[in-house]
Amino acid sequence: MAQCAITCYRRPVARWDPGAEERLKRAALELYLERGYDNVTVTHIAERAGLTRRSYFRYFPDKREVLFAGSERLPPALAEAVRAADPDAAPLAAVLDALARVGAELVEQVDGATERRAVIDASPELQERERTKTAAITAAIRDALKQRQVNAETAELVAQLATVAFQNAFRHWIEAEGRASFGSCLHTVTDELRTALAGT
Amino acid sequence: MAQCAITCYRRPVARWDPGAEERLKRAALELYLERGYDNVTVTHIAERAGLTRRSYFRYFPDKREVLFAGSERLPPALAEAVRAADPDAAPLAAVLDALARVGAELVEQVDGATERRAVIDASPELQERERTKTAAITAAIRDALKQRQVNAETAELVAQLATVAFQNAFRHWIEAEGRASFGSCLHTVTDELRTALAGT
DNA sequence: CCCAGTGATGACACAGTGTGTCATGAGTGC
């Protein structure tokens, strides 16, 4: 998962100072925390990472993406988990099962989640980008459901419902600061949703 | 609603060419349709409206907002409707009732909705902004529910759930091209959500 | 009729984003 032997002899990775992308990510997070997103320029980030502004844009397409690096792996992982779920399960059951699996792995990898949250919560522009990442999750789930022969309308609604559950479960998990598993957070949220919708 | 007698004698509105904001909105929609959002500059929009770039930014804070003018009225309208709903109704029931009322008025006012949809669907940047508008709706509903003494957690989930219903109902209504009322679209979506969540 | 005030607009300058293009220079393989 982490390192592949084949890539190692093909490309020793090291040339110039290695880890430029990692340095940019750390520099950006630090600066956004110190001065606030609006008061940081790409030039600041690049200089702290020992690069030029032009090089920053070779790693990240804009000033926002540096905070969301790696997030592009979540949608395909969720889609794969949905496709791999019990073929006989109802749509929402299949997705919730997939969310529990992937979410459990996700919370293991999360690093600097608290700082990232603080930075995003302080910037409308970053919140806007975060919603795009959420939308990508919904789209991936919806498409995976369609591959399970779920009709388009149901796939759309179930994907949106599941995304609501996923987001809120993740928020609960962060707030619990280790005192709850992701699976239990997801279960709690699902029950609350069921209660809200049934009690009408 | 449209014109207030008091404002009329206080301010005859007309000075220079009147309707600059309206001209900007039309010019922007036209140009975005003709050339695509990315190939249009604010200068183009301003010139077609007979103004300068600087004046554009006196009416709209950025290049995107011109397509969402007026959307800031929806969240407070929904919040007011939620607060005005039957005090004894369950949270989701109260919100769905409010959505049905406000939505019914909304669909009367919608103008150029088809073109706007086409433009937004063609531009990730505009979709990103649209999600911000949706988030404002969710926030308004959530806060209105809190004022009804609904606990914070339930308010958050019900608001998100209701927003999902609202969005999808609106999409159905557009696709029905006048063959369905907004209320019936909302009812259909709510039933589908109930089925998806219950059938687990 | 003139005149000060008000408010929308234009003109200009400037910091910052994002991109295209070419040069440089370190490491790789033959």
Place this chain on the structure above:
DNA sequence: GCACTCATGACACACTGTGTCATCACTGGG
């Protein structure tokens, strides 16, 4: 040793968004 690759730097450019000041039409009072 030599061509090749490729991350990086240097530079130019179009565009966004904002601050500031001038202009100019229209208003209301004298």
